[in-house]
Amino acid sequence: MSTAPKTVQSKESSLSEKGLKAGSVGLIGAVVIGVSCIAPAYTLTAALGPTVSEVGVHLPAIFLVGFIPMLLVALGYRELNNAMPDAGTSFTWATRAFGPWIGWMGGWGLIAATIIVLSNLAAVAVDFFYLMLGQLFSNPDLAGLSKILPLNIATTLVFIAIACWISYRGMETTKGVQYVLVAFQLLVLGWFAVSAFAHVANGTAFDATAISPDWFNPFAVDSFSQFAAGVSLSIFIYWGWDVTLTMNEETKNPEKTPGRAATITVLVIVIIYMTVALATLSFAGVGDTGLGAGNPENQSSIFAVLAGPVMGPFAILMSLAILSSSAASLQSTFVSPARTMLAMGHYRAISPRFGRISPTYKSPSFATIAAAIAAAAFYVITRTVSENALWDTITALGMMICFYYGITALACVWFFRAVAFSSVRAFFFKFLAPLVGGVILLVMFVKTAMDSMDPEYGSGSSVGGVGLVFILGMGVILLGVAIMLVMYRLRPEFFKGKVLTRA
Amino acid sequence: MRYVVGYTANARGHDAVHLAVALARNHDVSLDLVLVIPEDSPFNAVYPPETGYDDILNEQAQRWLDEGLALVPADITARGHIRRGDSEARTLIDASVEMDAAALVIGATNSGLLKRFTIGSVAGALLHSAPLPVALAPHGYRRTEPITRMSCGFGTRPGADELLDLAVESARDRGLPLRLVSLLALDGGDSPELLDAAWMHAAQRIAAVESSSADELLTEPEIVVAKGRTIEEAVDRLDWEDGEILLIGSSRLAQHRATFLGTTANRILRALPVPMIVVPRDYTRQSS
Secondary structure (H helix, E strand, C coil), X not given: CCCCCCEECHHHHHHHCCCECCCCECHHHHHHHHHHHHCHHHHHHHHHXXXXXXXXXXXXXXXXXXXXXXXXHHHHHHHHHHHCCCCCCHHHHHHHHHCHHHHHHHHHHHHHHHHHHHHHHHHHHHHHHHHHHHHHCCCHHHHHHHHCHHHHHHHHHHHHHHHHHHXXXXXXXXXXXXXXXXXXXXXXXXXXXXXHHHHHXXXXXXXXXXXXXXXXXXXXXXXXXXXXHHHHHHHHHHCCHHHHCCCCCCECCCCCHHHHHHHHHHHHHHHHHHHHHHHHHHHHXXXXXXXXXXXXXXXCCHHHHHHHHHHHHHHHHHHHHHHHHHHHHXXXXXXXHHHHHHHHHHCCCCCHHHHXXXXXXXXXXXXHHHHHHHHHHHHHHHHHHCCCHHHHHHXXXXXXXXXHHHHHHHHHHHHCHHHCCCCHHHHHHHHHHHHHHHHHHHHHHHHHHHHCCCCCCCCCCEECCEEHHHHHHHHHHHHHHHHHHHHHHHCHHHHCCCCCCCC | CEEEEECCCCHHHHHXXXXXXXXXXXXXXXXXXXXXXXXXXHHHCCCXXXXXXXXXXXXXXXXXXXXXXXXXXXXXXXXXXXXXXXXXXXXXXXXXXXXXXXXXXXXXXXXXXXXXXXXXXXHHHHHHHCCCCEEEECCCCCCCCCXXXXXXXXXXXCCHHHHHHHHHHHHHHHCCCXXXXXXXXXXXXXXXXXXXXXXXXXXXXXHHHHHCCCCCCCCCCEEEECCCCCHHHHHHHCCCCCCEEEEEEHHHHCCCCHHHHHHHHHHHHHHCXXXXXXXXXXXXXXXX
């Protein structure tokens, strides 16, 4: 029998192995991943209505302009991700740049944004689930079930619970499934646009509106308030695109694939957004009655209303496309807040329980369940106090993305300040782009926050004379501040900069 | 000789380590604890993108492995390895082949419906495709003392002779008493002639193996006949020593539709109070 000492060899081997399969993603794969993160069918149905209600026919202009701050911030995000890869992303970077307090709030903003989008994704999936049942059995009563509040809330909670469970079990969407989901989404959105234009040409459109060059002029938007609201909403529609830029080792050609994939992805997305936006406006106009895109009844989920009149019996494909893409996004989006909370727990910025990893499934255990509970709670509260919860959550979400992306971009500027003028490339990518992008986003955030105090803002829901969007947006941020202060009392070591040091 | 232990930081992983220690103690064997952590598919489209979760997971996996290694007593050599893979079963097989392991030891606790990282699917996949013997520790296996007796299930299925040879050789190498459990009654025959024939057959194989070697078995093998309508029932009716282990051929478990192979193994394990080693068909033993 051997009595040789136990040796641990795993340390070396484990660090050389990356969690992502190296060199497994080609150009088309990277584009598919990018489009899938954006989930265009879901974002369009959720954001098109609220954006039209702010900027009317200038929707195409705002969709184009909204990409600029996203691009600028994403360039900074990529620099940070290359310099400091970390599960905490915005939380870690902002902490390293600005210290624990702003870092904590950056992490909170990211978690809040992903929690809000989780509850919205689940709600959209539920709406289209019932709509699809109605279409499947040719029974509009079934589609109406999603309007029954207790049933709607119960179904949404079930969807959240299932997605949480799948994520907890560490199950993933495979390449084949992702290709099919993305192709199906693009195909159905294209079909919708072509059908809408066909109706316009045949004179069967609801409110045929001639396309005018003015639609593409962002300066024609009536007021800066509407402009800011439109831009913060269109940040949401591009949210996800930057994933292509951060792909490195997993691509077959790390030098070229990410840049090319990002370019092709944004072209695909802009083309599909423009086509669908123009088709929707041409077919339905921006009137506030009937099928009009400006009708408050239609804002929360435009395709739920328009797919039937535009696509006829094939509208069920739209339901299926949105249901499948929002369900897939729901599951994959769970990973993100869970990992950010895990990182914050790991760095002792919150309870270390959040840092637990399931030994069986090797996924964040406590944090995944916490994310599900938070998303469920957010949905129940919003749905109970607002007649038009989806609309208000999307507007609040736009604000939240502006908040944490703004902080992240400025963290990039500050973190790289010493090398900002060392080369032309560094000047543009580490200084100018994130600075301009971050400032734009924070200005949009402040402006939207101030405007949203008006009880008439967004869907017009209000609590105590203050607009619900403000309550949701600022309420979540103030809740973050309150929890941060509690955490400061409970675990001061993080806030004294003993865990993560400023660079 | 090396045994690979499929380790997870839970009860199932502890069962596996205990069994591996018990098996190693009869023998000059070193253990390789392999902890499989999942490989992220980029197509899962996680957003916002982050790349640092790996480091935290690796750190945690390292701590888990250290805990696992701490379960191994000082008289046995053990190493720890972290491996990445989509499929726990596949990754364990690859590691076993790469390390030229003589056996793969896993815990057999089953749970769950959708099985990516549960032993139901892991055991199933391993029993299907493992090119080496797979030792399954029953739920709550705590014993780390040496194995005291080896049982071998034999019948008329293809591969039965090779399995018998392997059992005789292993028992002799380990200095263990051998018990042959005839599963013939389960294979359709219950007549005294058939049983006699089976007994004769077994005796011949044993004689053939013994004559090919200078060593001798410590004791003459005992031959018992298992009776029952199903293999679980037959297993349940037999007497088992605490330190016993059952050697069984994989074709025995694949008697029903192949997809239920893991289920059959689990049903046997539920009836069986001792660990089981499943030997693949056409397996030829490494010489120690």
